[in-house]
Amino acid sequence: MGVQSLVVACGAVALCLALTTATNPGFVVRITQAGLDYANQQGIAILQKELAQLKLPDISDKSGKVRYQLSRLRLRDFRLPYSRITPISNVGLQVSISNAFAELDGDWRVKLRFVRAHGSFNLKVENVYIKISLRLGSDAAGKPTVSTSECSARISKVRVRFSGRLGWLYNLFHRAIESRLRKTLESKICDIVDKSVRNELQKFVQTLPVTARIDAKTGIDYSLVAAPRATAQFLDAGLKGEFYSLAHRSTVPFSPLPLALPSDHDRMVYFGASSYFFNTAGIAYHEAGALVFEITEDMIPKDSRFSLDTSLFSAFIPQLEEMYPNMPVKFRLSTPTAPFLTIGPGGISLNPIVEAQAYAILPNSSLAPLFLLSLTGNVSAVINVRSGRIVGSLDVGRIRLSLKDSAVGTFEVRTIQSLMNILTSSSLLPRLNARLDEGFPLPLLDRIQLSNILVRFYQNFLLLGADVHFQPRG
Template sequence: MLLCCCLVLVALVPTTLSVNPGVEARLTDKGLEYGRQLGIVIVQQKLKSIKIADISGEERIGHLGKVKYTLSGMQILNVGLPQSAVNLVPGTGVRLSISNAFISMHGNWRVKYLRIIKDSGSFDLSVNGLTVATTIGIMSDETGRPVVKNLNCGATVGGVDIKFHGGASWLYNLFRKSIEKGLRNALQTQICHLVDESVADLNSRLKTLSVLAKVDQYAEIEYSMVSPPVVSKSSVDLSLKGEFYNIGKHQEPPFSPAPFSLPLQTSNMLYIGLSAFTANSAAFVYNTAGALSMYITDDMIPPGSPLRLNTKTFGNFIPQIAKEFPGLMIKLLVKTVKTPVITFTPDNVTVQTTTTVTAYAIQPNATLSPLFVLNLDSSVSAQVFVSGMQLAGNVTLNKINLTLATSYVGEFQVKPLSNIFQLVVKAVVIPKLNAKLAKGYPLPTIGKMKLVNPQLKVLKDYMLIGTDVQYTN
């Protein structure tokens, strides 16, 4: 009902067998206060929707005998919630309290006495000193999905003031106290029922949430709880799986997440820590899917470059190529031979890759004749940033190292080819990788949530996003 920000966290679901999380998320007191502001608006709207059933009764009044009365058509005109507070209950969830609230209502009354005499009119009702207190537990159900539960609710009505209009005032004043008592009891029951209803509505929404966020045709990322939520005096912490998988095939990588914990910071509403494990699981997935390979042809090289992918250019460094394959174009196959390794150090993200580059001469009949295979070890630095609800980035080349793996054209020196492959990596491979990284990877969110002024910092073995949030229904 209230904890929109908190539910951003608990909506990341089912429990797994992992010990350490790949992602840690924390809702702070500041985020909880924002949740209170959103929640009070929702509570106010809910209170305005209260439906009070008709109230009927009878009083024995002197010589008039039994006077039967009915209050009907009661409608809420206004609800005021001037004071409210929300506090974390360690180990349990959240405590919401509302005090000095007021409700104004309007309705109709009618009475019947001496069997045949009837009277009627309208009334205005003011409820003052209304207090509500409830504890909402944050937990998971038997499937590991998030669930919130109203653990207790108490509502009291301080004072009820009713003013009747029309009819004989001396008459309805005789049973005013009985009516006020009936309305007080009806309101107190309705308010806690409303709280139960709101929590039930919230759970039905949570159960529709997907535990997997699709990234592209190769990968999806799972944000599932690996342990129950931890509620302390100042925050709600969630440990999430934060692991990439090949779509439809959840194969675990040959490495596990290392433990890490978020620093004690409170200036933002929400903190999300993404470990190097999460990034490396993505590298494992794309490498396993064969997505980290590409063919490179001359039309992908900038037109103004003097270095071309043809046997003439390569023949300047390897004469045997020009002799055996004169006047042909060359195609390169760049392919990773093992999963890239991504390292987080303070203010720096580095990616180490080991690939092979196979060069082919393209024959007139389009068949490919292998020329050589090089081992290419490279290092790139990455800049990572938040774009909307995505984590995006771009990379720049640090260095490459070439060694000869296989030659089909005799022995040759690899070093003179360095400029060609520097060009290939910078002009073709890096731009294609950056175009992919610019599309981003989904962060853990719920509903129509926006990140406000997110700040990202790279620390040892994880990156930390501190952000405020804006949430709309």
């Protein structure tokens, strides 16, 4: 478990998120050296605690005519003064530990013909060098995989001090013991690494949510489609980054454009969310029927000083009052096509088309169609990250109206311009923003928290930067 803890914390940041669609990713994650340094710091602290529980097997052997046995080996101290995690091109990550120091205690027993002796000993291991290479990949389901591609441990110096009598006897076998202990420790370290990677780290990285359910109607596909790409400065991972309807997943009619993240290194991790990522959200919600909203009398703010009924329209649609006198009115707003947004240095903008169908609610609760309006306007978005989720809010400029159909005769739509502005700003927009404030989950491994958030806009993508905090269990 010891070496595994270092690797887990490393993987917790390095695999904190993962990779692409068929050609270009819709969502990109970059782990910088600062992120890997943090993982190293956290992992070393955990490793030093767990190495205190490392147990070595008893050793029985013969050196010349001396038979000896070492037992009850106990690790008293283990120091890792220098370590580093670095990305390796086309492989994954390398964990390097140098100048490590360990101290052990144990019991000894020797036999030379009729001479027998026993006592305790102290073992100091100095200048320990460990190198671990981790290969990162993905399985058929798009979940991350990790394996040990290389492990080497080298101990430069081992010193044994025996307590007890018969000092001349110790010298007959202490060099053999030092050599044996060196080989045993070197082998044990890499055995622990390999076992921990297979049994513990692999299980941990599988906590990456390659699909994230958002609500009852939609989800996000965060599956890896290729292994993370390592360079000398960072580790890049591209995800599919695609929203989909839970009821029916259809093929997106367009492809993501290439994403070229800037060479920022102030934060530990960066997320590149492309316009493709957000536009598939519009398609998913449209296909799921989630972009249909109704506005009724009970949604009108109390201070609006009007009632949503046919008398409200009598001044400019007199025939409406004659046909349906003093009857409640309901608007059903929907989008004929999925909204499409653009991302540029100035932010996120979209010009959605919304259709507003007005109905009179008859005494028997049936609906009588009145007129159909087309609404267009400039919409801007504010984006942030909170509790590991992308959150946002919309702001709508002046709405433009046009009459598409009417069962109550023609009329000048500008006469109800103010009314529609009030209805959308007081009823529709708050409902949309309430949903956006719930946010959409980022692809984070278990026990990863984000802080020090940075939000920037570039052509075709939104860049989110953050520092990482790994929360150990317990």
